[in-house]
Structures are given as structure tokens and as C-alpha cells.
Amino acid sequence: MPDVKFTVDGKQLTAPAGTLLIEACKSAGIEIPAFCYYPGLSLQAACRMCVVRIEKMPKLQTACTTPVAEGMVVTSESPEIAQARKSTLQLLLGNHPLDCPVCDAGGECELQDMTFKYGAGESLYAEAKNHREEQKWSPVVYFDRPRCILCYRCVRMCGEGMDVFALGIQNRGSSAVIAPNVPAQMSPDHLAHVDCEQCGMCIDACPVGALTSGAYRYKTRPWEMNHVTTVCTHCGDGCKTTLGVRSTSDGAEIVRGDNRDKSGINGDFLCNKGRYAFDFANAPERITAPLIRQTDGRFKEVSWEEAFTHAGRKLRELRDARGGQSIGVLGGNRLTNEEAYLLQKFARTVLGTNNIDHHRTADYVTFAQTLAEQKDRTASWRDTQTIPAALIVGGDPTNQAPGTAWNLRTDVRLNKARLYIANTAEIKLRRQAKAFLQLAPYGYGALAAYLAGDEAVAQSAAADANALTSFRDAVKAEEKLLILIGSELRGTDLRRLIEFGLTIPGARFALLSDYVNSRGAADMGLLPDMLPGFTPVSAPGAFAEQNLPTAPGLDLLEIFEAAGRGELSALYVVNSNPIARYSVDPAALKNTFVVVQEMFFTETAKLADVVLPAANLYEKGGSVTNSYGDLQLVQKAGDRAGVRSDFEMIVRVADKMGADIKSLVPFGKAQPGLRADMGQSRGAQAGEADRHAVWLTANNLEPKLSPFDPWAILDEIQRLVPGYNLLRLQLLSGNDQHLEPEAAASAVTNRRDLVLPSGDTLFTSGTLGRFSATLNETRQYQTGEPLIQIHTAAEFGS
């Protein structure tokens, strides 16, 4: 659109034709108040707060619905406008309960702010206010009707944004009310409820305190919290989130998760897990002291020193006696990149083994190898907001990656994007699709082959041959296409699909995985045959400086097979629960020395000889990489006495093994003769690098660098890992950046992909989900409620 020139408050402005005046003003730093307007949602012009004076117009006009036009002359503030806004506020306040002192939104309320600005202080009315009891619509959504100002943001958020349509407007005039989809008379407890995805986007959008969060309400005042911006730990989208944190006697408790800052890669979005399921961090089941198994088989709480010494000594003995190849290492999908990198480096350089793996939820090795030598072919998550067309093969974004689903829906709504979806199941996103192709069971491979030109497999791809053909033709006709791939496609199938996509010059790819740093775990080389950056162990390239073992190690299943044969001397598990996930017979490990870094007594932790209580992603700093390869900053929000970061624990174990810490973590200034200060456990503030700052400063060292400082490893990642040529400043300022793998092409075929999707739904989240009371309550609620007809995407698996 060409730019038009117009004037606001005497200032000459330009904006593309068609831009709404309210947005054009915002870009120019002129804030126009609005309750009902919400960027990207349909226009309402209902609250009349955004009224402005436009020359030649007889009446005040709503800036929210007026597109800028050439030569338009606008006044955004004047006594007349202020009076209009003031009277609107007076009308609202007439029935508003004014319970601000106990309202969750107090201090963060747009109605409060507007009243402050326009001074609608005095009351004009003598009549009693309409009172209504607060309603509990679900375990996480509460509705306080008298506070509602009927801006309809929640209704649109739920319908247009979420495609759930659980909220409506009922009655009319002053009786008009926001109503949920399960009316009282249809509900077993005779109370109105909401049957939905429980994302809480309605709460987020609410400008006042009418909708409040069950997880947060009445817990604290907004100004009593510290707000930390970090990345949600749940799914592979990696939404940026703001955690509200409050000090407690044993650390810092997270009391709220939300998305108030909206500066992140996820835009407006946060799902129920991001919003509510932070409470696993506060779960009473958390392990908060190191444990060593006694000869009688019972765990005993020990000091950190004792635990590290024991683990270090045993590992050293076993390595020296039976060789590094007798040790296995398993990492997790919720470690930071720095931790994952450190863990593999520890395994390879200190333990001397390539027997290292993690729970893989997508075949990133094939993905990277197939795209070797390609440039700009991988999609950022941001592309899902703007791309004109997307082909989605496999996966179920609504359940697996709700933010991706949100973006795609938004892209369809705002940009008329065309979605082509091929799936064996009728996933919810098909409702936005231009074409939905119902695949035959296990038809993904056949589809990939068919798209690549193999007509013979059409039958095994889809039953409807015509649909299949027209689907392919439509996809091929697209010039700019996002190809979003589910974890169903692996190995050859995945390779074929990508190769087909590469024939479309404007196609970009992404592969969905299941956890916040599944991608990082693969990128950082938690793999038996791949060093970081998908560098084959046999051809270590820049990693040659580390003198790593060059023969591929055992993969996850082989490690347990080795254990079963009595050939595994030790197993080091960090933030992972393979025993439950892979249904491993616990007896397999009876002759293996097991060290587990974990938050909870998982099935795996129960078998450990040493349990080291771990911090979670909300309690440490570093970086993570989402499914798409977007790198983001993780910052420490919560804190818990008696736990340490995985990073610190690995370093300390290595230290107790007698490893050269300076070469494991290249920290500090390169000063000859400097030894690491391994510090001591200092009070409750465990697991944080910064507490060494004093000592480091005293020694004239870079204060941020200590052996426990992840940034020291980030330097090395940046230096050695192909594709991680990141911009440090971007990362530190909280911006996401897209990284592309730079793998070497591989001739290896029939590599075991070992992909096991997590199978998580909207209401589960691996091990963490089991310890989130809110998530469990919500899941039970959604499975228990007599669902009338809401086609929510949520499948209620366990």
C-alpha cells in the first residue's frame, strides 16, 4: 500500500494507506485510549474511548475504525475529546464495583489508568450498583460480572483467535453479559462453566479484572512481584513469557505466568501450560537435598560435598577400571543449550564416551543433513505469522505446539494465508485449511513419495485419489510456502518430503518437536553419532581440538541393552526419565552405578545411587532453541533452596573426578596459572553463577565468568558449533534469532532415528505435567465436564 500523509495534533505523519488511525498514531507515539480495540481482532467501535476529532466530520470519530487518508487532519486530545472519554468512564464506573483494592487487576487495569487520566472521580448516581456473584467458569478461569465493561475482547479472542468460540454475548442493553458455553442448567453443579482449551487468552485480553486466573487470583498484588521475562518450559514452540515472582522463606516463588509484554516470538499468545503450569516448581514433591543410596537400599540425605565427592569418585573409578565405553549418559529436552553442550562435552572429554543420547521427539539429524548446503531454507517460528501459504504434513499443532496453531490461524485470518493440511487424523487446524487431505493410516511416507513424483504409491497415501491430486497441484502452485512437518516423518520419508519441497524455490521447512529444547538437545550433540551442530563423530572438524572418541557410541536403547547384559558400569542421567518413557525393566540397571540429576522422584530417580536435586528451566539462565531453530534467552525467575542448576552439578562432578575444569568450561580471562574457584555452597542461593562475582572481581577477572557461568560455554558454542553463529546482543536483549543448521550431508542411510513423540496434549507435559497441580486439575475438569458439542482440539489422553 502506498503511504498517505496526514496530520495528528499538528504533527505531519505518514503511514501506509488503509492503516487504522489508532495504529498509525501508536506508531508515532500518540497513544489513543481504547477498551474494545485489540490489534488483529475484528473491529467493534463499541467502547467509544478512542474518539478523536477529524476535520470536516460533524461528529467525533472512532480512531479504531477509521483508516488514515491523504490530507486527514486529526485532533487526538482536546477538552471536547477529554469530556467524551470522561463521560464514558463515568458511565462505566456507575456500575463498576470499585473493589480495586482486592481486584487482581488493580494496578494493571486499563479502566483504572483511564480514570486516572481523565479524572472521572465523582459519582453522579445515587442508585445501588448491580451486584452479581463471581462465577468459577473452570479451575483456571473466573468471571466477575460486575467488573466487566463489555469490550468483547474475550469473546473475539476465544472465537477469532483460538477458534474455540466458548464465550458469547447474551441478553441485550444493560442486561448484556458475557456468557460461557455451558449454561448453568446444562451443568451438573447448576453453575455456568466454560468448556474450552483453557488457554486463558480471555484473561490476558481483559482490560479490567473481570476475568481472572484461578492460578493467580488473590495471591498477591502486581507491584509486589518481580517480573522476569524468560521462555516457557513446556512445548517446542518456546513462548516468551513473563513470570511474576515473590520472595519466600526458601527462595522465590513463581506466582504468575503471563504474556503482558508481548514482545516475544509468540506475539499475543500463551497457552494454558505457559500461563498456569509453572506450579510444578512449587510442588511439595520436589527433591531438595542430595541423596545417596545406602547399602540397605535406602536413600540418605547427605551434604552436597559428600554427594559430589561420591559421584565423582565412583565415576572416575569405573571409567578407569572399565573404560569410558562402559558408561552411558542421557540428557534431557529441558536443559539449556549450554547445559546440553556441557553434558556431551563432559561425556566425551571427561568420561570418554560417545554413549550419549536423549529422548528424541523429531528426526533433526535427517532434517539437518537433508538441508545441508542449503541457505535460508529453514523457517523461523515468526514465518508462521506471515507466510502466504503453509503445507502441514503430520503433527497436530493445536495440541503439540499451540502457539504454532495460533500463529497459523492468525495468518489465515489476517493475511488470508492458505493452509494445506495432510494428516491421518482430523486435526482441529483443518478448520482453517484451504485443503485438508485425509491420509490413509501410516500414509505419510507414501504421501512424501507421491509428492516427490511416485504415482504408484497414491493408493497408500490417501483413499481419495482426486483429493490427493488436487492437493499436490495446489501445493506445487505455491511460490512461497512453509512446509511444517510433524514428527511422524523421519529418515527416508522426511528426506523425500524435504527434497520435494526443495523443488519449490520459495519453500522453507520446519520440523515440530515436543519440548522446549528438544531442538537444542539435538543441535548440541546429545547423540551417539553426532557432535554439536550435527558434526559426525567420525569427522569432528573443529572439535578435533577436544580429542574426542571418533567411533559412534551406543544410542539410548543400546545403552539399556548393554546394561541388561551387565556391560554398563555407570549411567549418568540429567533431567530425563527414560525408565518410564521407554518402559525399561528396572532390573536392567541393578549392576550399574546410576547418577540422576532430577527435580522429582521419577521412575528413573528411584533407581539412582546418587540423586542430585536439580533446578528447572525457570530457576536458571542460559539459552534454548525451539523447534524452528529460534534461539532465545532463558532467565532465572524462581528459586528453591536445596537445588542447583544442572550446569553447576555437572561441573562439580567433573571437578570431583579430577577433570581440568578450565578446559571443560573455558571461563575467566586467559590468565596463566589461574585455577578455578570452585566456591562453597553459600546458603540457600544455590545454583547461580553470579554469587562468585565478588571473588572474581577481587581477582581482577571478568566478573560474569566463573566455571558455573553458562556464558563461558556459550562462547565455545558460538566458536565451534556450525550454525550457532549467533548475535550475542540479540540474545541478551531478549530477542529471538533464527539459526540454521550447517550440517554436513551424510551418506549414511538406515540410521536409527529412535523418535518417540511425547504424545502430550494441551493438558499434559511430560514428567513436569505430572507435578503441576493446576494442569492436572484442568485436565480432570475438561475430561469430567459433560462436553456438549465443543470441538476442542484437546484430546484427553493421560
Next chain:
Amino acid sequence: MSEIANSIFTPATAARFDHLVTIYPVKRSALVPMLLYAQDEVGYVSDAVVTEIAQRLDLLELDVRNVLSYYSMLRTKPAGRYNVQVCTNISCMLRGGYEILDHCKHKLGIGHKEVTADGTFSLEEVECIGACCWAPAIQVNYDFHDNLTTVKVDEILETYRAGQGKDVK
């Protein structure tokens, strides 16, 4: 041969609804009249009515409830067999509308939106019904009675009570 199995409506009404959804460019257009016709048959818009109409129009029940609650002629509770609607808006007010309303309340022993114990009558004070020049006026169900006096009202109520009143739906 209704398109809906186990319709709660009479075959005639079900057939009418089958037809109704075909006459508009978009079938949802049938919603408002359909709700009214369903109410004529069932007596009010019951939950079952909501469910079936939602099904017929491929709507969420919530959509139907949103719309239903907007229109003042639609009710979600039963009314009397004869719903006496007294206009008290300005033209009627000036010519005795309130007197008529009072009289009905007294005569039927019920108030606004109440139903007589035997279910024969219900009473409603309504806004202008478009009979201003023949005020005061009432509607009994859909039938207009105008230029009223309390004596005429008594006669009208008696006729209905005897089951002989006009009742065209």
C-alpha cells in the same frame, strides 16, 4: 421425512424447517424465525429446541443462545396458553394502557411475566406493538385487540378462557 432424526417438532413443523433452511443464501438466516416458530409449537425455547436448531443450522448451541437472548419475544420459560401482552408505550399510555395493564393484573391475579396457576394466561407488559392509532391495544399471542376499554378486555379474556378466542400462529 425430516432431515433430522428424532426431531422434537411435529412432522409439519420439521418439514417447514427443512424447507426454511433452503430459501436463504445462507442457512443461518433461518435462525430467528425458526426460534419463533419453535416457540409457537413448544411454548417456549427449551434446551431441546436450542439443541435441535443448532444441529439444523450447524451452529454451536452457544450461538443459538446468544441470538435467542437478544430478542424479547423469545422466552426460555413456558408462558400461559394465551400470552396477554399489554402495550404501555406512549400512545397507549396516553389512552389508558396502564389502566388496561392494571386491570389484567387484577383480573388474572398475576403480574408481569407471570403465568396463572392453571396455565391458561400469562401477562406481559410490552413495548409499542405498532397499534398506536388504535390505542390502547393488546396482543393475545399474535392477535391484536385494539381500542380497548376494561369492559372489552373482560370480554376478550372470557372468550379466550372459553377456548374461543382467535389464536392464529
Next chain:
Amino acid sequence: MPTLVSHPDEVKVISRRFGQGAADIEKYIELDGYKAVQKAIAEGPEKMPAWIIDTMKASGLRGRGGAGFPTGLKWSFVPKQSEKPKYVLVNGDESEPGTCKDHVIFLEDPHAVIEGTMIAGLAIGSKMGFIYLRGEYRYLLKIMEKAVADAYAKGFLGKNIFGSGLDFDVVTQSGAGAYEVGEESALMESLEGKRGVPRIKPPFPAVVGLYGGPTVINNAETIASAPHILLMGGEAYAKIGSERNGGTRLFGISGHVERPGVYELPMGYNLKKAIYDVAGGIKDGKKLKAVVPGGSSCPVLLPEEIDVGLDFDQMGKAGTMLGSGGIVVLDETVSIVEFALRTIAFYQHESCGWCIPCREGTDWIKKTLTRVYNGGGSKKDVANVQYLAENMMGRTFCPLGDAAAMPTLGFVKKFRKEFEDYIEGNKAGTPIITVQQLVGAGH
């Protein structure tokens, strides 16, 4: 059943067939029915649309729904080419208190509405018309349905109407009780099966209307006038009325007059004469107190202000509006406090609730006046009511807010002293609504 009245001053154009059984199609045909549409078709497919629109423009017909927008001009706004189908929409929601003229048209001359719809359709190149009647008009809907069925049976509607090669369908529709649905865009929402909440304008219906297609929406009386205009010629029609206000209009005169009824008078006819001559003067020889001249949303006129011509411009100059042509006459016994309360109670009940100033403003005015009426008012309340109404004016999403604010402002400004006296215990007029009834009056 409405009683038909007449008076020598009437000029019968639109009411020409009233009382003659024209609901019967044969009778309608006998009385020149469906001649106008054939006359238009006779112009030939090329010239017809422009001919119709020019004739309508020449007639000076202005919309009878309330706002008085020139009909020919409105029709000419519809784009000739359109990807989406075009529609004609007849507004028979007639809900403005004091208005019952469309009622008589549907009853006495339903085919005129159908023929007018066809004419509008031919003018804009539409193939489908909708006739929307308020839900309360069930018996009229049945009359319209029968008329439509008869017209189809005769082959007047459907394919190839009158051999023109053009198709035209008419669908009748029922509302279900909502004044706001009379607003044109809310009516489209309602017809699409939604809540009767108005739409953001622009785009206007002529460009994006029903089902997203270009749409002409007119009041039933406007539409029913079209066949007469085509038959008698635009200029001849224009001549009947006053300057820039062509033709005649149905005026409903109600309230405290001797002969209330719907009369067809030329535009510009003197209001005082309408009340004193046509409607027989004030009932029972009482004194006139005030006149609400064009439906309840029009600001009230004092007895000394009623020597004014009944057309859009003259009424506007008099500080009020011609509106829907529903003249409500108040005699000396009326308490203006009570009348103002009943008026705002209506708008409070009928506000769709979409926008804040209207939803909350009508509610607070009603609450405040209720308290005043019940004896709990203070002088500040009168100022508050005025403040509320002034702050609603021009600030709401659709004109319903204005429709509520305008009469309120008229009452408190012109009868301020009566309000103040009332508050001090000097109650003018004879109370009609009792306190007890008011409690229930919330509907």
C-alpha cells in the same frame, strides 16, 4: 383490527387502494396492480434501471423510515457491477413508538410492497428481495406470505418476470422483538441469523450489505410508494408535496386527539391543522400540552411551536424531526416527568447494549428519572439527566443513542420548571404509572 379513517384534506396516493380488498391479487390487478413494474420493463433492459432511478429522483421521495434520505439517490449508489449478489431489503420492522403506518400498508395493500420491491430490484440489478416484518406482525406476515405466494402463482415473481428475461425472488422474514433491528445494518445482522447489533459504517449497505452484497434497504412505505410514482410520473408526485419533499406520506396521529388514525397527507401539510382539523382536535376539549411529532425519538414541540409544515426540512428548522410520521399528542393532564420516563424506559429496554454511552446512558437516565418520579429526586438530578443525554448525543455507535438522548433533552430543556416543581412536590398532570407498576416496568 385497525380502523380506517379519512379526511377531505387527504391526498390518496399510497392509500389509494386501502379498504378495497387489494390484498387479493385479482383486486390488486384490477386497481392497476403490477402495471408499474411492467411499465418499467417496457423501457427495455438497457434503459430501465436509469429510467426507474431518474423517475424516483424526480419524485423527490425521501425515505419514510425516519431519516428522510432521497430514495432515488440511495438506489443510484449501488454499484452496477458486483461480484456478490445484490439485494433489496424492505424494512417492515416498524417499532418506533407512535408509528403504525406500515401496519396498514401490509394489511391493505401487500402487493404494493412486493411490486415496489421488484422495482427496486430492477433498478439496481438485484435478483432477490427480502421483506422483513417485526415478529409481532404475525398476521401481517401471513398476509404478505399469501401475497408473495399468489404473485408466484401468477408467474409475477420467479423466473423471467413479465417476459423481461430477468428473475426476481421475494422472501418474507419475521423478526422476534427488537426495536434496534429496525436500524438498517442491525436488520441485516438479524436477517443473517445474528444478534441485532448494528454494523460499523462505512462500508454502507449500498456497497456492502446483506451477505456482503450491495443492498438497497428501504422502509416499507418508501417501497410501496415506488409503483405509484412510476405510474403517475416523478414530477407529478413531486408536485403534491412541498419543496424538496415530494409526494404524500402516511401520518399516524395518536394520543389525545378526537380521531386518531393513519392519514395520508401531502408533505408540508401544517402540523397544527393535522391535529386540529384532520384528527379532530384535542380529545374531550382539553388543552394541548405538547406534541411529539414523528415518533418517540423526536424532540417535543410546545403548543406555540406546532404551526409548522410536516416535511423533513421544516421540522428540522423547528428543532425537531419528521421521523417516522407518528404524531403523538399530549393534553394538559400529562405529566412530562412521567412521559419522559416512559420514553427513556423504552430506549433503555431496546438498546442493543453494544456501545457504552447508549447502554449505560439510557440505563442511568432511566434510573435517575425513576427515582425522581418516585419522589426521591433532587435538582441535581435534572442537571445530571441533561448531562447524560448531552454526552450521549453523537457519541454512540448507531443512532439509537441519539434517538434516546434527543427527546430526553427536549423534555428537560422545555419543561425544566415542571421537573423542578415535581421534585419539590408540585406535581403537574395526572399520574398514570403508579410506583408499584414502575417496579415491574423493567420488562
